Amino acid sequence: MESYNIFCYNASDYIKEIAKIGTNSDILLYHRKDGDMVMTFIEPVKYPEKVSSLTDSIYPSDIAIVKVSTINKDLGEVIVALDLMEKKNGIIIAGEEQKPIIKKIIENTSLKDYKFFNGKPMELVEQIKSMKIIRDKNSNMTVIDHFFKVKGVGTVALGFVLSGSISKHQKLILSDLDKEVEIRSIQMNDVDVDTASAGSRVGLALKNVEPSDMERGMFLSDKPFEYAETIKGKVVLQRSLKMDLGDNFEVFVSDIMRFQRGKFENDHIILDKKIPIVKNKVALSNNNIVPRIFGTINL
Structure with missing residues (x-):
């Protein structure tokens, strides 16, 4: 079964025509199944109030859909976030009169190869199907975004299987707690399965952990985790921005599906809480500037 995860901005009128609503919190998920293909659409319903709603929706996505109604600061912030989080596969829904402006805005960003679209919802499904996603089948990593107790x-x-695959009865390490948990069962689209590969949206029944011990942005892996509490890399600002990052400047690591606070001190970032190192580079945000997501730093 092939799975595509699609970030959606300002496109709920399209998505509601082609998919069914699923989990709903500060991010809203929709699901569509066509034969052996499953599509999960992720919408940041608390954006623009919460930038974490935006970055948490972008993080697990393979493809981005951006519908242009008005060219404003919110659209600009979405483009900056997609650029910094290096989401290179996408579709822009826009009218002919908007295309030249948008092309100019994205020409030097990660969005430069996005396809333009101005058709009907079902035609959008076919456009998504035509896109190719390259999966990491080697490393084993799943990110968790919601959790709860179910009687019985x-x-x-x-969560989302980001790379590799997971299996029923497999024992994995849960990040942050660094404890071994067992997968009792796996569901995809409310159907029990024995395995789930990279890209899959999954519901996992877990043994040896309580929901009260969990938080969004935890990871499951077959290998032990390393962590960062201090980040000493150089901040690279989004190419259109200029700013000074002095001591005590508040910053949030914002694209490991977690919004972890820290501050600059002596040219490095001291985090309030350690984060698992699952990627080489993370995006940074600050709630008091525009755009709020402003740069990246290497871990």
């Missing part, structure tokens, strides 16, 4: 089942976690 126990702890259930919802």
Whole structure:
């Protein structure tokens, strides 16, 4: 079964025509199944109030859909976020009169190869199907975004298999707690399965952990985790921005599906809480500037 995860900005009128609503919190997920293909659409419903709603929706996505109604600061911030989080596969829904302006805005960003679209919802489905996603089949990593207790089942976690694959009865390490948990069962689209590969949206019944011990942005892996509490890399600002980052400047690591606070001190970032190192580079945000997501730093 092939799975595509699609970030959606300002496109709910399209998505509601082609998919069914699923999990709803500060991010809203929709699901569509066509034969052996499953599409999960992720919408940041608390954006623009919460920039974490935006970055948490972008993080697990393979493809981005951006519908242009008005060219304003919110659209600009979305473009900056997609650029810094290096989301290179996408579709822009825009009218002919908007295309030249948008092309100019994205020409030097990660969005430069996005396809323009101005058709009907079902035509959008075909456009998504035509896109190719390259998966990492080697490393084993799943990110968790929701979790709760189910009577008769126990702890259930919802998330995305980012790379590799997972199996029923497999024992994995849960980040932050660094404890071994067992996958009792796996569901995809409310159907029990024995395995789930990279890209899959999954519901996992977990043994040896309580929902009260969990938080969004935890990871499951077959290998031990390394962590960062201090980040000493050089901040690279988004190419259109200029700013000074002095001591005590508040910053949030914002694209590991977690919004972790820290501050600059002596040219490095001291985090309030350690973060698992699952990627080489993370994006940074500050709630008091525009755009709020402003740069990247290497871990």
